[in-house]
Amino acid sequence: MTKRVAIIGAGCSGLAAIKCCLEEDLEPTCFEKSDDIGGLWRYTDAVEEGRASIYHSVVTNTSKEMMSYTDFPMPAEFPAYLHNSKVLDYLRLYAEHFRLLKYVYFKTEVCRVTKHANFNTTGQWDVITMNNGTQKKEIFDAILVGNGHFFKPYLPLDSFPGIEKFKGHYIHSRFYKKSDDYHGKTVLVVGIGNSAGDISTDISSAAKQVYVSTRQGSWVLSRVSNHGFPIDMLYSTRCYFRIINALPRSLRAKVIAKQMNSWFDHQNYGLHPKDWSMMKEPIVNDYLPSNILCGAVRVKPSIKKFTETSVIFEDGTEISDLDFIIFATGYSIAFPFLDDSVIKMDDENNVRLYKYVFLPHLEKQTLAFLGVLQPFGGVFPVVELQCRWATRIFNGKTQLPSLRKMEDCIQRKHDKQIKSFTKCRNQTLQMHFIEYMDEVAVEIGVLPSIAQLLFTDTRLAYHIFFGPCTPYQYRLKGPGKWTGARKAILTQWDRTLSPSRTRLIPKDQGSKFNFKRKLCMLVLVMFIFIGVYCISMTSD
Numbered sequence: 001m002t003k004r005v006a007i008i009g010a011g012c013s014g015l016a017a018i019k020c021c022l023e024e025d026l027e028p029t030c031f032e033k034s035d036d037i038g039g040l041w042r043y044t045d046a047v048e049e050g051r052a053s054i055y056h057s058v059v060t061n062t063s064k065e066m067m068s069y070t071d072f073p074m075p076a077e078f079p080a081y082l083h084n085s086k087v088l089d090y091l092r093l094y095a096e097h098f099r100l101l102k103y104v105y106f107k108t109e110v111c112r113v114t115k116h117a118n119f120n121t122t123g124q125w126d127v128i129t130m131n132n133g134t135q136k137k138e139i140f141d142a143i144l145v146g147n148g149h150f151f152k153p154y155l156p157l158d159s160f161p162g163i164e165k166f167k168g169h170y171i172h173s174r175f176y177k178k179s180d181d182y183h184g185k186t187v188l189v190v191g192i193g194n195s196a197g198d199i200s201t202d203i204s205s206a207a208k209q210v211y212v213s214t215r216q217g218s219w220v221l222s223r224v225s226n227h228g229f230p231i232d233m234l235y236s237t238r239c240y241f242r243i244i245n246a247l248p249r250s251l252r253a254k255v256i257a258k259q260m261n262s263w264f265d266h267q268n269y270g271l272h273p274k275d276w277s278m279m280k281e282p283i284v285n286d287y288l289p290s291n292i293l294c295g296a297v298r299v300k301p302s303i304k305k306f307t308e309t310s311v312i313f314e315d316g317t318e319i320s321d322l323d324f325i326i327f328a329t330g331y332s333i334a335f336p337f338l339d340d341s342v343i344k345m346d347d348e349n350n351v352r353l354y355k356y357v358f359l360p361h362l363e364k365q366t367l368a369f370l371g372v373l374q375p376f377g378g379v380f381p382v383v384e385l386q387c388r389w390a391t392r393i394f395n396g397k398t399q400l401p402s403l404r405k406m407e408d409c410i411q412r413k414h415d416k417q418i419k420s421f422t423k424c425r426n427q428t429l430q431m432h433f434i435e436y437m438d439e440v441a442v443e444i445g446v447l448p449s450i451a452q453l454l455f456t457d458t459r460l461a462y463h464i465f466f467g468p469c470t471p472y473q474y475r476l477k478g479p480g481k482w483t484g485a486r487k488a489i490l491t492q493w494d495r496t497l498s499p500s501r502t503r504l505i506p507k508d509q510g511s512k513f514n515f516k517r518k519l520c521m522l523v524l525v526m527f528i529f530i531g532v533y534c535i536s537m538t539s540d
């Protein structure tokens with residue numbers, strides 16, 4: 001009998017989940033609380049309860065080739081980085097292309113998911129939903145949770161003495177939409193995540209003055225890297241990842257710091273991260289340094305206290321005419337439909353999931369979590385790979401290891417996380433994109449073998465090792481193999497660069513390589529390729 005899978009949410013995770021269920025002969029039923037697909041990526045002027053809310057200006061901080069699903073490249077005409085409306089367009093194209101919409105029940109909230117009476121033998125779940133005031137209870141064989149984790153604001157008001165006296169306005173960044181309300185105002189943005197960076201630069205053109213208060217500081221990256229290429233396409237490569245990881249920790253930190261400071265010296269802009277030798281998600285913002293340079297945004301240290309009209313910082317400085325505060329202090333993960341006995345979340349977002357997907361202690365592995373992580377890279381391919389893995393666990397084609405092995409793995413990862421990442425709550429779910437993707441790909445049997453490709457398809461091997469680790473790499477072999485994957489990899493730069501080549505310019509003869517130079521370059525690159533690969537294999 002076909003197994004029935006309940007999918008919670010029709011955002012980027014839920015849509016991928018429907019497709020993966022269909023590919024694995026499972027019967028998907030997707031419940032979406034709102035009246036449309038897109039989750040976080042569907043902008044609305046009003047904030048909706050239980051759904052992530054974005055501001056109007058959000059642009060992706062991962063380029064389109066790095067964030068697409070593994071078998072569905074973004075249209076060539078889409079720009080390299082996408083405004084949120086374009087991301088939604090892409091999700092609509094995906095849903096249409098794979099005919100996913102007919103599996104989505106809109107305006108249907110999942111109220112409760114509990115173990116069915118015979119869960120220990122069947123692994124089934126009771127799912128209670130609410131649609132238009134009508135409650136319904138159904139039994140499902142498995143659950144895929146894709147409700148997102150940016151809908152519950154984390155606003156630790158206890159950390160801000162005197163906030164109760166403040167007579168101006170304050171909001172959490174979840175409620176920020178547009179800069180219109182901030183004309184001529186003095187605004188303080190608290191925090192230095194991507195929300196704080198975006199919001200402070202967004203309102204800086206309207207506001208009288210914007211201040212950003214940060215305890216830790218942050219590296220800031222531009223989307224535009226060397227020679228104008230998208231930064232993630234230059235640095236999210238297997239070659240770079242292997243070299244940087246082969247370095248001793250202290251040297252690695254210095255190399256990264258040097259790269260981060262090559263755009264501007266973070267010390268001079270008050271942004272230098274406190275624990276700079278530890279990993280921390282950098283923020284991606286093309287305007288922040290320039291706004292600081294022009295004085296529109298001023299960086300301040302931690303907050304000591306608020307008064308009725310002002311804020312006093314730890315260094316004793318004060319802003320006396322403060323109108324607005326925007327707390328861009330992040331989010332807490334929540335699964336309101338699941339009982340604490342199944343998964344209990346603490347305020348620090350610590351979650352003990354096997355490879356960020358499975359709860360090891362469950363008697364039957366019929367519950368999988370999607371996207372409960374923050375990769376240094378695109379989320380769509382990550383959640384899709386998680387879905388491909390989970391659906392194969394549900395239908396028994398792949399097995400999970402023993403409880404003990406899963407617990408050991410979680411502990412190892414936790415220890416590594418503590419050693420590698422800064423100790424702040426928004427870093428508990430950070431991970432390296434390539435490392436994580438490869439780890440899950442091994443579980444499914446879809447990790448490309450560069451050694452093998454070196455002999456059978458050298459050109460492709462070259463692109464996989466030196467080129468950006470685009471999601472199509474995980475469709476070259478194994479279950480779900482896609483015949484278009486090779487071509488998608490070889491044409492990824494065309495799709496990246498063509499949208500900005502909107503004015504044709506004749507090629508400068510002087511910049512053309514002659515044949516001899518090309519040949520020498522090719523031989524040199526081949527030597528480096530083989531050398532780096534051998535070194536990295538021995539360092540494994």
Ligand code: NAP
Nearest residue numbers: 059061159191192193194195214215216217328329330426
């Ligand atoms: P976040 O990354 O969790 O950052 C929250 C910030 O709040 C921290 O950097 C921290 O800065 C500050 N903070 C936390 N607790 C605090 C406390 N008790 N007192 C003072 N400050 C505190 O949250 P976010 O910026 O909202 O981002 C959430 C996720 O969405 C991230 O993964 C981000 O990359 C993503 N995002 C993406 C985009 C985009 O694609 N364009 C835009 C926005 C967000 P300090 O410790 O330095 O004070």
